[in-house]
Amino acid sequence: MTMGIEHDSSRDAGIGTRDSGAAAADARTRRTQMAAALAATRREFALEARQGRGGREVQANYAAQMDAVVQQLVDAARGQAVRTLVVCALGGYGRRTLCLHSDVDLMILFDGSIGREEERFVNAVLQPLWDLQLVVGHQVRELADFDDLDTANTEFLLAVLDARAIAGDAGLFERLRERVAGATTAHRSRAVDALLELIEQRQAQFNGTIYQLEPDIKNAPGGLRDIAGIRYLQTLTADRVEPERSRAVGQLQDAEDFLLRVRGVLHAESGRDANILTHELQERVADAMGCKGDEPRHRVETLMGIYFRHARVIFRELGRAQRAARPPAERPAATRVGRHFEIATDGIRFLDPESAAGRPSLWVEMFRLALADGCPVSEQALDTIEQNLDRHSADDFAGTEAERQQLRNLFYPRPGLYARLSEMHDCGLLNRILPEFAAVHCRVIRDFHHKYTVDEHTLLTIRGLEALWNPTTPNRKRFGALLEELRAPEVLTLSLIFHDIGKAAETDHAQESVRLARPALDRLEVPADARQAIEFLIRNHLVMSQFAFRRDLDDPHVVAQFAHMVGTEELLKMLCLLTLVDVEAVSSSTLTPWKEELLWRLYVETYNQLTLGYGDELVPQDPAGLAVVIAGRPEDISDEELTQFLEGLPRRYLALFGLASIYRHVRLARGIRRDEVHAILENHDDVWELTIVTLDKPYLFSNVAGVLSYFGMDIHRGQAMTTPGGLVLDVFEFSDEQGFLRQNPGATAEITRMLDRVVAGWVDVPALLRGREASLLYRRRQREPARIHFDNEHSQKYTVLEIVADDAPGLLHRMSRVVSEQGCDLDLALIATEGRKAIDVLHVTKAGKKLAEHERNALKHGLERVLEGTDETR
């Protein structure tokens, strides 16, 4: 049995008997006619393609014409081979989607070993194709090669899955199909694994996102290869398409036809096998595809909008096929979660989609649960949300404080956040909740560096942040440590969400982003301090990279300038991380180790400036900051009182505290006298804050820390400042670990009373704590060696003592007591706790001068004994 052109026995009989010159002339004529017919088809194809009509039908016609050419060549050469043979089309050609300049992939299969005659046959078929200037991909195989088909050779396996017989023996082709089917059934799991790995590797080359500004419509996620991937997975897993998914199947066909038509334009316009929708070709393709818009730019935006819609369908369907191919093994069919949800193999679902359609708070709750469980949101849920979005406005998601809190918490960076936000974005929910973000939906910004649309760039920054929880390299671990130290990392995520929304306008986009973000921050009722941080980070999101990559980091003035701009360590850490992930999300090659190193160096230099070098500059050296404080002065505070209070405080004070806090401190300092303390003790959520104003005296800081320790408080952060005039302002943040404040109504009064007595000198704090300090908990061994470092360079006035040690109850009290015992004055202190580490920076002097070497050594020795627990014998 043969296919294609019927075997012409009379012509075979004539071979060798007719005049060879005439036969050659006949052959030339046939080839000329064949070339002319193919050229005509290609011209017609190009014409159709330039009109945006080079889709499935035109490509199938071209494939059919190519079939005819191959059949003619096979027919002419078949007498040269002894073995039974079949010639098959592979790949896209096998699927009858042959584009103008695509490779013509063929497999010539023989039933038996390949001898000299078969080689002559192969040459006789291929040579004329090459002469036609076609790019031919060819495989020459014996049927025996398929006896033990290597399913791990994924590329070849997929090629034969697409095989379509063009000419030759149909029976042989049938035997090939049986062997391939047998091999894929026997080694299905291995074949699926290999295919999934191939898909993953290919997508990783494109950072796993469809939102490419210049997409490779064949290879990128959401491209033609993904459609082929879906079909291969369905073939290999015998995945049936459920009737309710017919809509998705129709969308997939539309998407494929769109991509084929675009590809047709690309091939026709470039004259080669071009698959990248470059900026240069986008206008041409938009015109060919009839995209609407008054200006070329608008037509391109329309084109790319359509492209992303189709790519999204493909990407989503591939994801579904991937999950179907490898369902999670351990999960039962469905697990009920609360009253409204269940988690099934395809992700979290609504138990009652109809009821959920009218309750948007359930939608957000669903994403929260998906994040907590590490599962995707199911198509059922995404469809429900997508189809009911128009019924709700942004206010419906933030009507109550509980809803606002839920939304704010949703942005806490954690594994899976990028995937869930992408789902929210794809189904339209993110734009509904944050319509301000919709301004950059699929927004294309043409520049040399950016590879993704603005919205996807934004989401990729969040993916970068998320990845810092589990950093894979030592260089990334240092940035990951900064993320762990943040007090409110969701502030950083929210800043990232809004940092580029101003790109929709063509002005200073950072400033515009701040302006556009404000209504969203109002709606979410973001607390004032977090809001201030978010606005700062958005406004300055380009500044750190400008300093790091363009300025001289060896110049202390440059670092000081940047440090003044940032103001606090917390903002520095957030800006550093924001810069890191922002640069990284520009393209896969933008964040080089070179840039990473410069960024880290600027971070370290600035951190040191903020923590070690801040003591020399006082508030009056920041006239702009001072003017703001004076301008906002309430009536009950005079200029003189304000200026007097501020003049000896470090400049950093203005960066640390908002205006309301500053005025409270001024009032607190009113009428303070020796041996008195004025204190405010209040709580914010789970954290307590003690603010005290008093006049300096020996052991003061140590004693205040000791009082907090005595009542079981765990100090997390603190600031202590002493003016040259002896005014002391200390602010401690701590948690009530043992519940003393929570359980005792009079506890705050008791603590302030104890502070009064301690400052007055009526209580011996070391004696008060003696019993506690003897306990194992207080004297537990350091897990890692503590670091004690003296810096005599950064400050002109102070010796700066940095201590990094495992945190322990009472540690701050005991260490600061050693400072006093050595006759040193503790003028400034920064107290921080990062995880289990206490990080304290103390600015000390002795008799008004920096410490000499022997004094530093003595102090170090005393501190080491405290940290080792050998300072006192009990």
Add this chain to the structure above:
Amino acid sequence: MKLVKAIVRPNKVDEVRDALQKLNVGGMTVTEVRGHGRQKGHTAIYRGKEYDVTLLPKICIDVVVTNNIVEEVIQTIIRSARTGEIGDGRVFVLPVEHSYNIRTGEQDAS
């Protein structure tokens, strides 16, 4: 023709580029590099812990120029990249046999 290869501080690249443009130097290649010369890195301290930064970030600027302006190009780079501190970088000059325009295939005049 000569290939002039300059290793400069990252913050100096704009100044060098601007200065070379004033000399009508047609093209240049800029590469992020890391290394050390006499500067041999430095010791940084973060939270009381010292660590060595042995390979410092620098920028490598390559320009190919005709022999008649090579000296002027070298002096321009030195002038615009200099701070006077250790770590200002180096300039290397290498002979170039031929250069071709890939688009046209034409050989440039040497």
